[in-house]
Structures are given as C-alpha cells and as structure tokens.
C-alpha cells in the first residue's frame with residue numbers, strides 16, 4: 443500500500459461514484475465501496491442487477507461512464523486493463539483448449555516477458571497451489587470442470603495480481619464440487635492474503651465465503667456489511683428477503699406500531715400505512731394452541747424434511763411459514779391442527795410496503 447492510501451484511510455480498493463449508463467439505461471448507479479487489503483468481498487444480487495458490469499469496470503474491460511477507481515492509492519480509472527494487474531476468473535473457464543495446463547498458466551507471464559526460469563518456477567508453484575501437480579502436460583479437455591476452474595484460478599494468481607476478480611466462478615460446477623471449491627478458493631485467498639471480489643447470485647456462497655457482502659439491486663448498492671450484519675440487521679426489505687428466507691406479512695403501521703393478528707409490533711415511527719413485517723421461519727416458535735399465549739393459527743401444510751419440520755400456518759388470513767429443527771421423536775402435526783405462534787421482538791423487521 444502506498445503512503446497516499448494509508449494517509450487517506452481509504453480501502454486498498456476504493457470505488458467512488460462508479461456509474462455505467464447504456465443508451466437510456468443505468469446498469470450501475472453511483473457505486474461507492476472501500477475494500478481493505480486482504481478481504482474477500484462478494485457482489486451479491488439477482489441476475490441483471492449490475493454485478494458483472496461493476497466487476498468489468500474495476501478490471502478496465504468496460505469503461506465507466508463516471509466515477510473513480512483507486513487501488514493502493516493509485517488512480518486506475520483510465521489505466522488500460524493489462525496494466526491494472528488484476529487476476530480474472532470467469533464462469534466459463536476460458537482456457538486455451540490447444541495449450542497444456544502449464545502453458546495456460548504461463549500465458550500471463552509470457553505476455554509480461556518474465557524470464558523463462560522464473561516462469562517455470564512460478565507456474566509450478568501456482569499449479570501446486572490449486573492441487574494440480576502432475577497435470578501440467580494435460581489439455582483442458584482432459585480435466586473435469588472443477589479442475590479446469592482451478593487452472594483458471596492458477597492462471598489468474600500466477601501474475602501476482604493486486605486484486606483477484608471472480609465472476610460466478612462456481613456456477614458451472616455441480617453442487618458437491620461447488621462446496622469443495624468454495625472452501626478451496628477461500629483457503630487460497632486467505633493464505634495469499636489477496637484482496638478479492640467474488641460475484642455471485644447465490645446468497646449461500648456470499649455468506650459462507652466472504653468477509654463482506656455488497657448487496658445490489660437494479661444497479662444500486664442496497665447494503666454493505668458482514669454476513670452477520672446483513673442477515674441480522676438488513677436495512678431494506680430487499681436485503682431481508684434476498685439474504686436468507688423470510689416471511690413477508692402485510693400489516694398497517696401507525697404511530698410507531700404495526701398490528702398483526704392482535705400483536706403490537708414496534709415499527710419505525712416514520713412509517714405510516716401499509717408495511718411488511720418480516721420474520722425468518724426458524725425464528726418463529728410454535729406450540730399446541732392449548733398452552734399457547736401468542737397468535738392463534740391453524741396448520742395448513744406440514745412437511746417433514748428430515749433436518750427440519752416445515753409448517754405453513756394460517757394466521758389472521760395470512761400464511762406464516764415456520765421451521766423447526768427436528769430432535770427426533772416429535773409428532774408431525776396434521777393440517778387443521780390449531781396452534782399458537784410467538785416470536786422475539788428482536789427477530790422482527792418492519793419495512794414500508796412497496797406501493
């Protein structure tokens with residue numbers, strides 16, 4: 443890090459007002475972000491929200507309409523892609539099919555005219571880092587999808603990039619391999635202490651792998667925080683429903699209180715009129731109606747899913763999903779059974795309802 447970035451107290455990667463407009467359409471709108479050195483940050487959001495465009499602007503592959511990008515205190519906004527020294531990994535591995543694995547990994551170093559013996563040493567190291575020693579002379583087609591993505595990772599890391607940029611790198615892999623690669627990418631990123639951005643539409647990947655998550659929606663940044671921040675203190679209804687699962691119950695707020703099924707729920711005093719009350723299914727308690735003190739309801743659906751029992755409960759004309767961890771020996775309550783629900787005030791979020 444340069445003295446300049448230390449002095450200003452900014453992140454290693456600093457993004458200010460980054461915007462991308464296409465004819466009449468804003469793909470990325472005034473994006474601000476500070477990423478400290480060595481952090482793995484996720485860009486999380488639904489398809490089309492502007493994740494790839496943001497990443498490509500950071501990489502210099504797409505020119506920004508406005509805004510600035512600094513790395514280590516240096517303004518890279520107008521610097522060409524190949525001089526930004528960023529490592530890129532895409533969903534499609536984009537390996538050269540006719541080249542050996544070793545040649546694929548060496549490519550970036552050859553382009554940079556690194557001396558031959560140093561190339562050999564660094565390629566060997568990078569291939570070992572992704573656990574592919576012994577596959578140096580194979581062609582990409584001779585490797586599995588997961589192995590090919592590891593080659594892509596080695597190829598990005600071998601240039602010792604200032605920042606590693608990954609765009610949905612696990613999306614083409616099957617579920618089991620995805621889990622393995624999650625851990626592997628995280629381990630390597632930590633071991634190297636490299637600053638990295640990981641684009642994904644999968645909240646599970648974002649929460650489990652990353653130090654911080656940037657939630658995006660329609661080109662805008664909704665919230666930046668640690669996985670715990672986003673899950674426990676979502677600032678918007680979008681974040682609450684996109685990160686983790688949640689019930690969205692309709693209610694009406696007035697004077698700092700929303701009412702649902704006879705319960706008074708604290709609501710932001712600024713909200714008046716229709717609101718959404720959000721509560722996560724596993725944070726709802728359920729007991730047989732006879733000894734219940736909370737909201738009365740009737741089970742409309744019961745699913746035994748092994749680890750959890752899932753109930754849909756009709757409460758005051760709305761459906762509340764409830765999820766209970768199984769401990770063994772419980773009875774699955776049948777549809778039609780009266781029950782009573784309760785929840786802790788701190789588990790509830792109230793947001794203005796979308797018009």
Ligand SMILES: Nc1ncnc2c1ncn2[C@@H]1O[C@H](COP(=O)(O)OP(=O)(O)O)[C@@H](O)[C@H]1O
Pocket residue numbers: 464469487488489490491492493494495496
């Ligand atoms: N070259 C382009 N011209 C016009 N619109 C584009 C272009 N590239 C992307 N977009 C639009 O910008 C929005 C964001 O795209 P993208 O960044 O690829 O989203 P994500 O990666 O989050 O799925 C989308 O609506 C997409 O259609």
Ligand SMILES: [Mg+2]
Pocket residue numbers: 493494495
């Ligand atoms: Mg994308």
